[in-house]
Amino acid sequence: MSALITARELRKEFGDFVAVDGIDFDVAPGESFGFLGPNGAGKTSTMRMIGCVSPITSGTMSVFGLDPATDGPAIRARMGVVPQADQLDSELTVVENLVIYGRYFDIPRAECKRRAAELLDFVQLTDRADQRVDPLSGGMKRRLTIARSLMSEPDLLLLDEPTTGLDPQARHILWDRLYRLKQRGVTLVLTTHYMDEAEQLCDRLVVMDDGRIVAEGSPRGLIEQHATREVLELRLHREALGESASATADEDAAALDAIDGIGDRQEVLPDRVLIYAYDGEAALAEVHRRGIEPVGSLVRRSSLEDVFLRLTGRTLID
Amino acid sequence: MGTPTVVRVWESEFAVYRKIWTSHVLLAFVQPLLYLLGIGVGVGALIDVNADSASALGGISYFAYLAPALLATTAMISAGQASLWQVLDGFFWGNRYRAMAATPLTPSDIASGLALWHATRASIGVTGVAAVLVFFDETRSWGLLVAIPVAVLTGLAFALPISAWSSTRYGGGSFPTIIRFGLLPMFLFGGAFFPIEELPGWLQPVAYVTPLWHGIELCRGAVIDSVSAGNVGVHLAVLTAYATAGWVACRITFARRLAP
Numbered sequence: 001m002s003a004l005i006t007a008r009e010l011r012k013e014f015g016d017f018v019a020v021d022g023i024d025f026d027v028a029p030g031e032s033f034g035f036l037g038p039n040g041a042g043k044t045s046t047m048r049m050i051g052c053v054s055p056i057t058s059g060t061m062s063v064f065g066l067d068p069a070t071d072g073p074a075i076r077a078r079m080g081v082v083p084q085a086d087q088l089d090s091e092l093t094v095v096e097n098l099v100i101y102g103r104y105f106d107i108p109r110a111e112c113k114r115r116a117a118e119l120l121d122f123v124q125l126t127d128r129a130d131q132r133v134d135p136l137s138g139g140m141k142r143r144l145t146i147a148r149s150l151m152s153e154p155d156l157l158l159l160d161e162p163t164t165g166l167d168p169q170a171r172h173i174l175w176d177r178l179y180r181l182k183q184r185g186v187t188l189v190l191t192t193h194y195m196d197e198a199e200q201l202c203d204r205l206v207v208m209d210d211g212r213i214v215a216e217g218s219p220r221g222l223i224e225q226h227a228t229r230e231v232l233e234l235r236l237h238r239e240a241l242g243e244s245a246s247a248t249a250d251e252d253a254a255a256l257d258a259i260d261g262i263g264d265r266q267e268v269l270p271d272r273v274l275i276y277a278y279d280g281e282a283a284l285a286e287v288h289r290r291g292i293e294p295v296g297s298l299v300r301r302s303s304l305e306d307v308f309l310r311l312t313g314r315t316l317i318d
Numbered sequence: 319m320g321t322p323t324v325v326r327v328w329e330s331e332f333a334v335y336r337k338i339w340t341s342h343v344l345l346a347f348v349q350p351l352l353y354l355l356g357i358g359v360g361v362g363a364l365i366d367v368n369a370d371s372a373s374a375l376g377g378i379s380y381f382a383y384l385a386p387a388l389l390a391t392t393a394m395i396s397a398g399q400a401s402l403w404q405v406l407d408g409f410f411w412g413n414r415y416r417a418m419a420a421t422p423l424t425p426s427d428i429a430s431g432l433a434l435w436h437a438t439r440a441s442i443g444v445t446g447v448a449a450v451l452v453f454f455d456e457t458r459s460w461g462l463l464v465a466i467p468v469a470v471l472t473g474l475a476f477a478l479p480i481s482a483w484s485s486t487r488y489g490g491g492s493f494p495t496i497i498r499f500g501l502l503p504m505f506l507f508g509g510a511f512f513p514i515e516e517l518p519g520w521l522q523p524v525a526y527v528t529p530l531w532h533g534i535e536l537c538r539g540a541v542i543d544s545v546s547a548g549n550v551g552v553h554l555a556v557l558t559a560y561a562t563a564g565w566v567a568c569r570i571t572f573a574r575r576l577a578p
Contacts, residue, residue: 014578051420053419053420053576053577054577054578055577072424073422073423073424074422076420076421076422077421077422079420081420083413083416083417083420085413087412087413087414087416087417088412088417089330089333089334089412089414090412091334091337091338092333092334092337096333100329100330100333101417101421103321103326103329103330104326104330104418104421104422104423105421105422106320106321106326106422148417152421
């Protein structure tokens with residue numbers, strides 16, 4: 001099947017500032033595709049170009065085989081958009097928000113009401129239907145925003161940081177709903193700076209940094225390619241114990257020397273050292289054998305966070 | 319086919335208006351009524367005893383002079399209410415227009431839909447004032463039916479340029495200034511309460527180039543039989559020019575804001 005979205009050498013400039021610096025990607029129908037990267041990587045600018053609300057500066061892009069520059073309304077008619085910040089009508093009730101939004105697509109009012117009832121059920125807000133939007137919690141507003149984006153029964157759903165700012169429980173509810181949409185065959189394109197979100201939702205993703213794509217693949221594939229199976233996290237710093245700064249600096253340097261060579265690779269971060277190894281426990285045993293007693297240690301599976309760190313030398317959330 | 323895009327935008331504005339319509343309609347009735355009673359009748363009683371004032375007013379009572387002007391001034395004040403915070407909210411706080419721009423609607427559709435809505439809202443307010451004027455002998459005239467669309471046009475001559483300005487803002491800091499140093503002076507000195515010939519000579523041209531005076535002259539001429547509106551063509555041309563320029567400006571500024 002041909003790609004739903006195709007971009008080649010896609011660029012977006014705002015004056016002198018280059019937000020998106022020549023990226024290529026394809027999204028297949030039914031796929032769940034993610035843009036992963038820190039704030040300012042160019043994810044939102046890319047999403048706005050796909051959503052046909054921001055003209056491309058150069059390169060080519062097609063969505064549904066159409067050109068965003070000339071067919072914006074036709075493309076947007078088949079697309080649902082969940083923006084980073086909720087844009088709900090706070091004066092209106094929950095159900096009115098859905099109906100009015102459906103009218104933007106020229107869906108007849110009666111059909112809007114039918115779909116609204118169905119979608120409120122889907123996002124578990126039926127009991128709030130006639131309440132105003134204002135007092136809803138952040139998670140409920142997000143769910144309502146998702147319901148609103150589905151009013152036009154879109155083939156493609158764009159989600160810009162869908163769970164930023166939500167508590168863990170609200171995030172899991174949202175992921176569950178998005179997973180169901182994916183099962184129904186809706187193509188999802190999302191941005192996130194959360195590793196767990198990308199791993200939960202994306203079949204395939206690109207890692208963006210500074211307006212460019214630095215890696216592409218499935219979450220598992222990227223981890224296998226750019227990280228080891230496990231990671232040993234060590235906290236060596238002793239400042240937390242109230243010892244003097246100069247003494248701890250010397251001690252830390254000595255500790256780093258002592259653990260040199262353990263694992264496949266090491267990353268020294270301001271607050272901890274990451275040791276990439278197939279077997280994290282074995283690496284920890286080796287640390288102890290060399291006489292180093294870290295303040296804290298943790299063995300975990302590698303994640304996309306490690307991939308990002310490897311590719312850019314920076315952590316995702318500074 | 320289907321519903322025109324501007325009507326879909328209009329529906330959204332109307333849905334929000336339905337939540338607050340009582341206060342808007344009440345204000346459209348009550349405010350002109352207060353001016354009519356307090357200034358038209360009250361102050362008018364002092365003015366009408368002076369033969370010189372009657373001739374300055376064109377041989378009519380002060381009440382008859384002031385009352386029709388309130389059609390145009392109410393349209394202006396109401397346009398101000400609907401074009402400042404309410405418009406910026408769609409781009410900045412509530413982002414309603416951003417939500418619309420993600421649908422098949424374009425920034426131009428949104429600008430034109432808003433223009434249609436401004437016309438509707440002004441019609442509601444101006445009709446409220448006209449309904450008040452029907453209660454008084456001096457202003458009970460078929461001319462009110464002409465004055466209503468003229469006052470609506472006056473409202474658009476303010477609402478559309480102000481909406482264009484609002485859509486470029488990132489906060490409401492300049493809005494009180496627009497009201498205090500723009501709309502309020504026009505209300506006081508634009509020919510509603512006294513003829514602009516009473517202004518210092520250098521100020522009179524200011525009245526000629528602002529829309530309100532033209533709207534007031536037309537409304538007064540339509541409602542009061544013995545008063546001429548002057549050059550009707552020029553008055554209408556000025557009002558239409560402001561409204562059209564504002565509409566074109568909205569289409570440009572909305573596109574810049576929504577699709578950078």
